[in-house]
Amino acid sequence: MTTKKKLIAGNWKMNGSLAANEALLKALLAGVGAPGCEVAVCVPAPYLAQVQSLVAGSPIALGAQDLSAQAQGAFTGEQSAAMLKDFGVRYAIVGHSERRQYHGETDEAVAAKTAIALANGITPIVCVGETLAEREAGRTEEVVKRQLAAVIHVNGHCISEIVVAYEPVWAIGTGKTATPAQAQAVHAVLRAQLHHAASEHAAGIRILYGGSMNAANAAELLAEADIDGGLIGGASLKAPDFLQIIAAAR
Numbered sequence: 297m298t299t300k301k302k303l304i305a306g307n308w309k310m311n312g313s314l315a316a317n318e319a320l321l322k323a324l325l326a327g328v329g330a331p332g333c334e335v336a337v338c339v340p341a342p343y344l345a346q347v348q349s350l351v352a353g354s355p356i357a358l359g360a361q362d363l364s365a366q367a368q369g370a371f372t373g374e375q376s377a378a379m380l381k382d383f384g385v386r387y388a389i390v391g392h393s394e395r396r397q398y399h400g401e402t403d404e405a406v407a408a409k410t411a412i413a414l415a416n417g418i419t420p421i422v423c424v425g426e427t428l429a430e431r432e433a434g435r436t437e438e439v440v441k442r443q444l445a446a447v448i449h450v451n452g453h454c455i456s457e458i459v460v461a462y463e464p465v466w467a468i469g470t471g472k473t474a475t476p477a478q479a480q481a482v483h484a485v486l487r488a489q490l491h492h493a494a495s496e497h498a499a500g501i502r503i504l505y506g507g508s509m510n511a512a513n514a515a516e517l518l519a520e521a522d523i524d525g526g527l528i529g530g531a532s533l534k535a536p537d538f539l540q541i542i543a544a545a546r
């Protein structure tokens with residue numbers, strides 16, 4: 297039996313402005329109280345300093361949406377783990393399907409980003425998930441296992457420090473959610489794989505579900521045995537919805 301707290305992490309993606317961020321965070325801070333779970337917001341890089349100061353001393357942790365696999369140097373446009381640490385970043389999303397799809401991120405790049413996050417004391421939220429075509433071809437298990445295996449291969453027993461997010465690509469931003477049973481089935485596969493790699497630590501590794509999780513469906517998804525929280529896109533931009541998801545994660 298594990299005592300780990302669930303994690304509800306918002307992924308703002310490329311949304312926000314100074315004014316909108318302030319309004320959203322003020323509403324979240326007014327409503328969040330003492331949450332029964334851990335809470336984070338993963339914000340666009342230009343707003344790290346703003347959000348760091350707005351959430352200081354609150355139960356809301358700061359997260360980034362990506363980081364460089366390199367430590368420093370001639371990598372125009374990238375942000376290093378050490379730079380993120382300078383702004384108090386606690387979590388970094390790694391290998392989001394939008395990064396894999398639009399920026400050609402490979403399993404190996406995701407594994408390297410996971411390693412550099414861990415080396416800098418940032419908890420990587422490692423995303424895995426199948427496309428609709430892969431699901432329909434019966435390849436879901438093969439795909440998510442391959443994606444996670446690359447991370448395990450490079451990070452070894454350190455993977456006990458990661459967070460995994462199962463995000464079926466067909467459910468992201470589409471309004472189509474995996475059913476609790478569909479999600480739990482994949483989470484159980486991932487848990488078994490983690491168990492193989494990290495034995496007794498596997499039960500303590502949080503596996504989040506992401507893909508159109510919202511105020512209406514969060515409670516039933518979060519009730520599943522191996523769903524340890526959520527990675528929330530669209531619904532994290534609306535304070536009442538995000539607060540309801542946080543409340544469902546007890």
Ligand code: PEP
Nearest residue numbers: 468469506507508529530
């Ligand atoms: C995401 O971007 O990680 C995500 C799950 O988005 P949405 O909740 O909008 O489907």
